[in-house]
Amino acid sequence: MTNVKIVEVGPRDGLQNEKHTVALATKLELIERLAAAGLRTIEAGAFVSPKWVPQMADSAQVLAALDLNAGIDYPVLVPNDKGLDAALAAGVREIAVFGAASEAFSQKNINASIAESLQRFESVMKRALAAGIKVRGYVSCVLGCPYEGDIAPYKVAEVARALYGMGCYEISLGDTIGVGTPNKVTAMLDAVSEVVPVARLAGHFHDTYGMAIANIHTALQAGVRTFDSSVAGLGGCPYAKGASGNVATEDVVYLLHGLGYHTGVDLEQLADTAWFIAEALVREPGSKYAKARGLR
Ligand code: HMG
Numbered sequence: 232m233t234n235v236k237i238v239e240v241g242p243r244d245g246l247q248n249e250k251h252t253v254a255l256a257t258k259l260e261l262i263e264r265l266a267a268a269g270l271r272t273i274e275a276g277a278f279v280s281p282k283w284v285p286q287m288a289d290s291a292q293v294l295a296a297l298d299l300n301a302g303i304d305y306p307v308l309v310p311n312d313k314g315l316d317a318a319l320a321a322g323v324r325e326i327a328v329f330g331a332a333s334e335a336f337s338q339k340n341i342n343a344s345i346a347e348s349l350q351r352f353e354s355v356m357k358r359a360l361a362a363g364i365k366v367r368g369y370v371s372c373v374l375g376c377p378y379e380g381d382i383a384p385y386k387v388a389e390v391a392r393a394l395y396g397m398g399c400y401e402i403s404l405g406d407t408i409g410v411g412t413p414n415k416v417t418a419m420l421d422a423v424s425e426v427v428p429v430a431r432l433a434g435h436f437h438d439t440y441g442m443a444i445a446n447i448h449t450a451l452q453a454g455v456r457t458f459d460s461s462v463a464g465l466g467g468c469p470y471a472k473g474a475s476g477n478v479a480t481e482d483v484v485y486l487l488h489g490l491g492y493h494t495g496v497d498l499e500q501l502a503d504t505a506w507f508i509a510e511a512l513v514r515e516p517g518s519k520y521a522k523a524r525g526l527r
């Protein structure tokens with residue numbers, strides 16, 4: 232059976248957009264439950280400006296409470312050298328830099344042009360790689376931008392190539408506002424896989440229009456074997472108005488197991504976790520699976 236890797240981004244991408252502060256204890260219980268459900272890569276926080284994203288302000292405390300030697304990867308987002316300093320101090324083993332294929336989004340999200348951001352990342356990458364830290368690279372707005380509209384596949388390929396060339400071990404392609412459809416996924420992956428091997432690509436689909444599962448299926452057919460998702464479909468990006476949550480991990484696992492792929496995730500424990508975080512946030516889980524199964 233072929234393995235598909237799931238990168239659980241709920242504790243970061245999911246919670247970064249919450250209006251009310253999520254208690255540290257709730258975040259830690261969420262991460263603990265995700266790990267118990269079998270997830271082996273859990274994005275645990277972001278060393279970004281707390282003025283820009285207040286919900287990630289306690290990332291150092293989250294990291295301090297986790298066992299970083301338990302065989303689970305807990306990557307964190309790092310936008311610049313200051314973020315890397317904090318990540319190094321927290322003892323992280325993996326970070327992610329995050330760029331965009333859209334100039335306007337890059338400015339709104341990290342206050343830098345694409346070229347400036349790549350310069351920042353170059354410095355972060357050199358130091359991180361020298362310290363033995365793995366670096367993942369995100370490209371946002373790969374299928375559309377909230378400010379610029381359509382994004383040409385070659386623009387995505389340019390940024391992906393730059394990040395891969397700097398030494399990112401994987402490039403996660405973000406449909407930040409969930410506007411993509413399968414034909415666009417195919418065109419974008421065709422362009423990007425000319426410059427980065429498909430085995431080094433990950434799909435990161437938000438589900439605004441309910442297309443994420445169809446887009447994942449299309450990416451699977453193109454050979455992508457790593458997908459980012461968020462338990463209970465939590466999330467959104469504070470700098471992408473109208474963006475809804477990531478595709479729900481439960482729904483991705485249901486699809487993958489149905490197709491015969493192996494994920495190592497226990498779907499029932501994951502659905503319990505979706506209900507746990509949904510209740511903590513006083514709402515229903517955003518996944519079809521958890522809702523269909525119900526709370527137990
Ligand atoms: P800036 O305001 O241009 O930064 O923000 P600056 O260098 O001018 O510094 C201003 C202040 O911020 C200074 O503090 C710095 O020390 C501080 P002051 O002197 O005013 O007290 N500062 C920091 N503090 C903590 N950690 C840091 C840091 N850097 C500077 N790392 C900056 C530039 C990049 C910092 C800011 O724009 C930022 O933090 N942006 C992050 C936005 C973000 O996290 N967005 C969500 C994640 S991306 C996403 O969700 C998409 C993704 O899921 C994929 C997809 O869906 O497409 C990944």
Ligand code: MG
Nearest residue numbers: 244405407468
């Ligand atoms: Mg995202």
